[in-house]
Amino acid sequence: MTARAVEWLNGKLRILDQSKLPWEQTFADLDDYRDVVLAIKDMRVRGAPAIGIAAAYGIALGASAIRTANKDEFLVLLNQITQAFAVSRPTAVNLFQSIDRMEKAASGEGVSEVKRALVNEAKRIHREQIAATRQLSQLGAELVKDGFTLLTHCNAGSLATAGYGTALGVIKAAKEQGKRVSVLATETRPLLQGARLTTWELKQEGIPVTLITDSMAGHFMQQRRIDCVVVGADRIAANGDVANKIGTYTLAVLASENDIPFYVAAPTSTIDRSLSSGHGIPIEERNPEEVTSIHGVCIVPEGIKAANPAFDVTPHSYVTAIITENGIAREPYAEALKLMVA
Ligand code: MRU
Numbered sequence: 001m002t003a004r005a006v007e008w009l010n011g012k013l014r015i016l017d018q019s020k021l022p023w024e025q026t027f028a029d030l031d032d033y034r035d036v037v038l039a040i041k042d043m044r045v046r047g048a049p050a051i052g053i054a055a056a057y058g059i060a061l062g063a064s065a066i067r068t069a070n071k072d073e074f075l076v077l078l079n080q081i082t083q084a085f086a087v088s089r090p091t092a093v094n095l096f097q098s099i100d101r102m103e104k105a106a107s108g109e110g111v112s113e114v115k116r117a118l119v120n121e122a123k124r125i126h127r128e129q130i131a132a133t134r135q136l137s138q139l140g141a142e143l144v145k146d147g148f149t150l151l152t153h154c155n156a157g158s159l160a161t162a163g164y165g166t167a168l169g170v171i172k173a174a175k176e177q178g179k180r181v182s183v184l185a186t187e188t189r190p191l192l193q194g195a196r197l198t199t200w201e202l203k204q205e206g207i208p209v210t211l212i213t214d215s216m217a218g219h220f221m222q223q224r225r226i227d228c229v230v231v232g233a234d235r236i237a238a239n240g241d242v243a244n245k246i247g248t249y250t251l252a253v254l255a256s257e258n259d260i261p262f263y264v265a266a267p268t269s270t271i272d273r274s275l276s277s278g279h280g281i282p283i284e285e286r287n288p289e290e291v292t293s294i295h296g297v298c299i300v301p302e303g304i305k306a307a308n309p310a311f312d313v314t315p316h317s318y319v320t321a322i323i324t325e326n327g328i329a330r331e332p333y334a335e336a337l338k339l340m341v342a
Contacts, residue, residue, distance in 0.1 A: 033062030047160020052094030156232025240316030240333025241278025
């Protein structure tokens with residue numbers, strides 16, 4: 001069992017610092033919402049569902065520290081807190097869904113009552129995500145046959161969801177169903193979530209994993225050494241276009257070229273029905289130093305520029321199926337996803 005990515009303990013938010021894995025397993029107890037915002041920006045907490053859960057608890061923390069009994073003043077200050085979270089990371093829609101839900105949960109009469117309601121709503125969001133990732137993993141595991149080798153990208157496990165996992169959840173559930181499965185994990189440059197986090201999680205689960213560099217994926221597909229690809233998602237548009245970690249689009253095109261199923265596993269909280277296609281999904285640009293250095297060591301000559309988009313968008317035509325807790329969606333996604341989201 002992987003250590004909890006995020007946990008509400010005695011009125012504080014305990015996070016496992018993912019930037020230090022696998023070298024150190026360090027926890028931090030946060031009681032100031034600004035520290036939660038920073039933890040999300042610095043990717044000590046990362047992965048779409050985990051970001052949404054951490055933000056919800058962070059908003060509850062911020063609200064509990066507001067020192068006025070006047071509801072109108074309280075709401076002005078609460079708005080400043082939610083705005084700080086809204087600008088932390090732009091791509092994962094789970095963050096914005098949490099903010100919406102927390103704002104709605106602040107509708108009660110008195111300030112103390114609202115503070116309690118916000119903690120309860122954050123806990124509810126967390127519980128729902130745990131249940132959703134369990135359920136979608138069970139459903140997705142039906143697509144995995146005994147003896148499969150699955151390719152996954154980035155980290156979409158317990159660390160990324162503060163629950164059971166999405167892409168890794170499907171793989172874990174297939175193993176629980178008694179199937180023999182093995183995994184090829186891409187290292188996921190620049191921040192190496194695959195190398196650092198996915199291999200760490202799978203090792204603890206006793207699931208055989210082989211690490212490859214991102215550029216090796218096509219070779220393994222061509223050699224028929226991959227039975228299917230399963231990845232998570234940061235935002236899914238109404239037409240089924242999928243934003244996920246940079247490099248996902250490349251894998252989807254390669255999978256299509258090699259006739260290999262390409263599955264996306266995500267809770268319905270990752271679906272953004274307000275966007276008709278992936279064109280409107282904001283793509284986070286991160287510090288180029290994440291590309292020009294590895295674990296603090298510069299790997300380029302002085303003055304070399306680097307680009308660092310953190311996500312890309314895979315058109316729905318490359319996606320074989322989208323696995324959610326409410327069912328498995330296939331083309332036409334616009335129709336199928338409408339039925340999945342309440
Ligand atoms: O930049 P990160 O590490 O937060 O990106 C994470 C991903 O792209 C995951 O694949 C996605 O959030 C799905 S997590 C279940």
